[in-house]
Amino acid sequence: EVRQAATGAIARSLVERVRPDLIVLDLVLPDDDGLVLCSVLKNMAGVPILVCSGTQRRRDAFLSLKLGADDFIAKPFDVYDLLARVEVLLRRSAQQRAADTAAPRAPIRIADLVIDHAMHQVTLAGSVVQLTPTEYRLLSVLAGRRDQVVPREALAKLVWGDPDTGTSRTIDVHIGRLRVKLAQAGPNAPQIVSVRGFGYKIVTAAAGDTIDGHSAHELSL
Numbered sequence: 670e671v672r673q674a675a676t677g678a679i680a681r682s683l684v685e686r687v688r689p690d691l692i693v694l695d696l697v698l699p700d701d702d703g704l705v706l707c708s709v710l711k712n713m714a715g716v717p718i719l720v721c722s723g724t725q726r727r728r729d730a731f732l733s734l735k736l737g738a739d740d741f742i743a744k745p746f747d748v749y750d751l752l753a754r755v756e757v758l759l760r761r762s763a764q765q766r767a768a769d770t771a772a773p774r775a776p777i778r779i780a781d782l783v784i785d786h787a788m789h790q791v792t793l794a795g796s797v798v799q800l801t802p803t804e805y806r807l808l809s810v811l812a813g814r815r816d817q818v819v820p821r822e823a824l825a826k827l828v829w830g831d832p833d834t835g836t837s838r839t840i841d842v843h844i845g846r847l848r849v850k851l852a853q854a855g856p857n858a859p860q861i862v863s864v865r866g867f868g869y870k871i872v873t874a875a876a877g878d879t880i881d882g883h884s885a886h887e888l889s890l
Contacts, residue, residue: 677701684714691758693751694738696722696729704732711737715802717758721746734842737801740829741839761829765802777812780873781857784809793854803828804847811861811871820868844869 672687674680677698684692692710696703703722711718720733723744730741740754777784781794784805791798791808800808806828811819819827824840844861851858859873 675699677703677706680706680710681713684710688714689716690762691716691755692718693755694718694720696720696733697724704729704736707733707738708736711801717762719751719754719758721751730838731842734839735846739803757829765806777809779812779815779859779871781855782812782851782859782873784812793851793858796854798850798854800847800850803843804850807843807847808851808871811869812859815859815871815873818864818867818870824868 672683672689674683677700680692680694680701683689692714694703694707694710696707698706703720707718707720717739718737719740719742720729720738721742721744722729722733726743730743733741739758742751742754774786776786783792784790785792786809789805791800791805807824810824810827821837821840829839844863848861851861859871861869861871863869
């Protein structure tokens with residue numbers, strides 16, 4: 670079932686009454702700033718958001734992803750491209766829900782950073798680090814392969830569910846936001862390092878940490 674909202678006000682009201690599985694948001698609205706609404710709806714619903722825009726494409730893509738969107742498509746677009754992106758986002762969301770209800774995995778610990786899969790929560794030195802679902806998945810993938818370079822294609826597959834959906838620009842924006850949040854959380858946070866032409870890795874100087882009960886060298890892609 671598809672519900673339509675012609676204005677930002679109607680969209681807010683609709684999301685309050687009916688929790689959607691996914692939101693497709695056009696940034697051009699008669700009564701609201703589409704970028705602001707993107708952030709509001711993400712906080713309200715916590716579901717995947719696909720933003721579409723035909724104006725300042727590069728700027729809109731950057732800001733949309735920064736404000737909580739999971740994907741961006743520029744107008745004019747092919748309807749099959751849109752449907753494919755919607756399908757990928759819905760599949761990834763369903764997989765995440767299934768993972769959340771499955772037997773909880775042991776926490777990932779890197780120095781003062783703890784990723785608690787049972788609570789779906791990240792803490793640094795005991796303080797909660799507020800992350801979006803996409804940032805949480807990115808951090809989990811990188812932390813689960815600590816000190817190893819994770820190729821962009823692998824990140825796209827593991828985080829977005831499809832190597833063609835998580836574009837380089839999309840990954841870079843989310844990694845940038847994640848870096849800022851980790852740096853703001855405290856000086857002992859692990860660092861995400863880019864390896865030009867390959868991908869990213871998470872590094873720390875701490876020793877003796879465990880990842881799901883294993884030492885770091887026992888893990889591989």
